[in-house]
Amino acid sequence: MAYSMKKGGKEVGQASVYAKPHNMSGKAVGIQSNPGKEPNRSKMDTLDISVGALSKSAGDETVKTDGIKIRGTGAATKGTMARGPMA
DSSP states (O other), X not given: OOOOOEETTEEOSOXXXXXXXXXXXSOBOOOOSSOSOSSOTTSTTTOOOEETTEESSOOSOXXXXXXXXXXXXXXXOSOOEEOSOOO
């Protein structure tokens, strides 16, 4: 039996005392063995692994090297090009 543990006007006990598990629309939810979406991402063969510039799912894209020269870098020798979305 769960009971209320209000302190200072706020509920500090377990959530099961005042709220049953529900989704954002207020409907009850059940417990699932794999709550994520398929495929099961806990297995190595379905996991999308990347190390540095190498990725399991990426194609043969080249590294982006173009960009625009940014102002106000002072005496900087590296990091003077901006390559992101400029909007």
